[in-house]
Amino acid sequence: MKIAFYDTHSYDKDAFTKSNQEFNFKITFFDFKLNENTVATSRGYDIVCIFVNDVADKEVIDHLKENGVKMIALRCAGFNNVDLAEAKAAGIKVARVPAYSPHAVAEHGLSLLLALTRHIPQAYLRTKTQNFNIEGLTGRDLYGLTAGILGTGKIGRTMGDVLSGIGMKLIAYDPFPNEQWAKEKNVEYVSIEEIFKRSDVLSLHCPLTEETKHIVNxxxxxxxxxxxxxxxxxxxxxxxxKALVHALKHHTIGGAAMDVYEEESKYFFSDWSTNVLTDDVLARLLTFPNVIITGHQAFLTTNALGNIADTTLQNIKDFTEGKDLVNKVE
Structure with a gap:
């Protein structure tokens, strides 16, 4: 089986090359994204492996089918960038990595929270220039505050455990509540309105669907x-x-820390430091002192990368051997 990997970086190549020593697949790494302009490069490959900002819409999937591609292997948990109905109609199987390291994402979320509430970026920049003035850097204790977990899958539950560990009270919203976890961890499931009203910290962990798009509005x-x-x-x-910018400008909320952005595909994973951002909303968000944005790196630990590689290649192996795809997406 020949596999074309899209949107790859050095860390992808290192992790998959190491894991592939067990599987021995023929892998080609492309550094460009899969989309309607690059899909022609899939000709001659049996499987394509894609990441969060690759595009597998109807047009791309039609070309994949014409090129003989039989499987789309997602090396991530999300699958909103794949037209699943079109893939099914084309006879192309889709599999993902549902859980690679919930601890990696939760720990990054905690890092963002602490950095935001204790003004770590501003303090760091001051001391780098020998400015040891701490005026304007007053934070607040997180202990005893209420954390709202929006989405209680594996990552959401792990984030809840982490925040509970520093003494925060937990409330949660999920249309499919995990009652056993809630009972064990003393978590109160509440309505969507209540989680917005009561949370001192609101942490987002739900998948992106038509129902959850712009759930924070x-x-x-x-x-x-x-x-x-x-x-x-x-x-x-x-x-x-855009609503977030409005809320920050009018002091409706106290701040935001994000590892993702809704129009990130153009910018994230690339160096734009010598270019002008044409996305006015992103540019505006970057000006707020109470906003922290990282470039989709929550997954980026050696543990998670190894798990992603192992699970992705196992998904492909199961497909090639005609086994049931335990991580299939339909």
Whole structure:
């Protein structure tokens, strides 16, 4: 089986090359993304392996089918960038990595939260220039505050455990509540309105669907406490970015820390330091002192990369051997 990997970086190549020593697949790494302009490069490959900002819409999938591709292997948990109905109609199997390291994402979320609430970026920049003035850097204890977990899959539950470990009270929202976890961890499931009203910290962990797109919007942020902060290590489009700018400008909320952005595909994983950002919303968000944005790196640990590689290649092996795909997406 020949596999074409798209949107790859050095860390992808290192992890998959190491893992492939067990599987011995023929792998070609492309550094460009899969989309309608690059899909022709899939000709001659049996499988394509893609990441979060590759595009597998109807047009791309039609070309994949014409080129003889039989499987789309996602090396991530999300699958909103794949037209699943079209893939099914084309007879192309889709599999993902549902859980690679919930601890990696949760720990990054905690890092963002602490950096935001204790003004770590500003303090670091000051001391780098020998400015040891601490005026304006007053934070607050997280102990005893209420953390709202929006989405209680593996990552959401792990984030809840981490925040509970520093003494935060937990509330949660999920249309499919995990009652056993809630009972064990003393978590209260509440309505969507209540989680916005009561949370001092709102952490987003739900998948991106038609129902969850812009779940953090103008109306819901108006329900929040004026000093509440939002942490997003899920999907960028869970937040209406224009509404977030409005909320920050008008002090409706206290701040936001995000590892994702709804229009990130053009910019993230690339160096734009010598270019002008044409995305006015992203540019505006970067100006706020109470906003931290990282470039979709929550997954980026050696542990997670190894798990991603192992699970992705095992998915492919199961497919090639005609076994049931335990991680299939339909």
């Amino acid at each position: 103008h109306d819901n942020m108006k329900l929040m406490k004026s000093d509440a902060v939002i942490i997003n290590t899920g999907r960028g489009a869970l937040i209406d970015s």
